[in-house]
Amino acid sequence: MQLYELELNDGRRISPFVWRVKLALAQKGIAADTIGIGFGDKDKIAFSGQGLVPVLRDGDRVVSDSWDIACYLEDQYPDTPSIFGGPVGRGLARFVARWTDITMLGNLAVLMMPCVFDHVPERDRAYFRQDREKRFGMTLEQMREDPEGKIAAFRQILLPMRVCLRDQPFLSGDAPAYADFCVFGGFIWAASVSDYKLLSNDDLLYAWRERMMGRFEALISASPGVVFT
C-alpha cells in the first residue's frame, strides 16, 4: 500500500487530511509506504484523476479524499480495529470531520499560512504566496499580525470539544476513533510548522492531545519537526 502526501522542507509532512489517514492506518495496524510530494508535483498523483493529497494506492485500487480513504479502509479491512464503530459512529464522524474542516481548520488557517510558508521549498514559494494571498484576501505579512488575538479566538471555538471532554477521555468516547483523528490531525499540522502555544496546559484539550500523542507516539516521533507546545 502506498500513501501520497505533501512534504515540505526537512521532510515535514503537514497535511491535516493526510494525518487523518495515517492515524487511521496506525489504528488499524495497516502498513503503507508514504511518498512525499511537493506543491508542484501534482503530476505524480495525476493517476488518481485529481490533484490533492491524500491519495492511497492499494494494489490496483486508487482512492483519494481523506473521508473516502477512511471508508475504504474500514470496509475493505473489516477484521482490523474499527475507526468508526458502526453506522451511527460513521455518520457522526463525518459531521465532526466537516466541523473540523470549517470551524477548527478554518479558524487556524490564517494563523498557520505564514508558518507553512516558512517551510515551503524555495521552488514553490511564489506559487504558495500567490495562491494563499488570493484565497484569504490578504498578504502573508498581514496574516502574521496579532497571533495572540487569533489564538484566543481559536481557543474559544473549541469550547464544545472542551465541554465534551469533561465527561469522557476522547471525542469518540472511551477510545479514540476517526473524529479524534480529524481534530488531532489539525494539531499535528500546526505543530509541524509553528511553535505557537495553541492550548494552555490546564486546558482539557491539552490533556486529550497528550493522550492522543501517547497512543500514536511511534507514528508522530517518526515524522520530522512535529513539536507540541
Place this chain on the structure above:
Amino acid sequence: MQLYELELNDGRRISPFVWRVKLALAQKGIAADTIGIGFGDKDKIAFSGQGLVPVLRDGDRVVSDSWDIACYLEDQYPDTPSIFGGPVGRGLARFVARWTDITMLGNLAVLMMPCVFDHVPERDRAYFRQDREKRFGMTLEQMREDPEGKIAAFRQILLPMRVCLRDQPFLSGDAPAYADFCVFGGFIWAASVSDYKLLSNDDLLYAWRERMMGRFEALISASPGVVFT
C-alpha cells in the same frame, strides 16, 4: 413512566432538552405520561434532587438531565431501537449535544427569549424577565432588535451540519439518532414560540428538518403550537 417537562400558555411544551428525551422515547417506542410544570413549580420536581426539567420517573428510579436520561433509556431498555448505535456513536452524540448547546442554542437564545416571554404565564413573567435580562445583560426589548441579522448569523453557524448533509440524509448517517434529536429539539423549541423563518426552503437543513418531521409526525402534531416555517 412519567416525564416532567416545562409547559407554557396553551399547553406549549418548549424545552429543547425535554424534546431530546421525547424523541428518544418515540424512537424506542416507550410510552410515558408527560407532566407539564411552570417556571414556579420547581417544588413539583424537588424529589429529583434538583430543579431542572427533564425529569424521568421510571417506577422507583428517578433520572434528571437529558443526557443522563438518554443513557438510562439506552442501557435499561437494550431491546428497543438504539439511539446511539454503540459506544463510538454515544461518545460522538455527546459531542454533538454539547455543540448544539453552545453553538446552536447559544446563538438562538437571544432571538428566542422575547418569543418565549410572550408565551410565559402571567404569574411567571416577572421572574422570567428578571432572570433572562440578568443572564444576557440586556432587556427583552433589546433582544428583539435586528432579528434578520441574528437569523443570518444563526444560519451561518450551521454550516458544518449543512455540508455534512450534502452526503447523508441525517447527522447520524442513514437514519436519525440522538445527535439528530438534539438539533431537531432546538428547532422544535423555536417553532413552539416564534414564526421566524430560521431556514430558507432551499437549505439542506430544511430538507433534513422535513425528514425529521416525517419520522416524528405523531409526536409533534400532538404538541400544541409547533409550527415550522
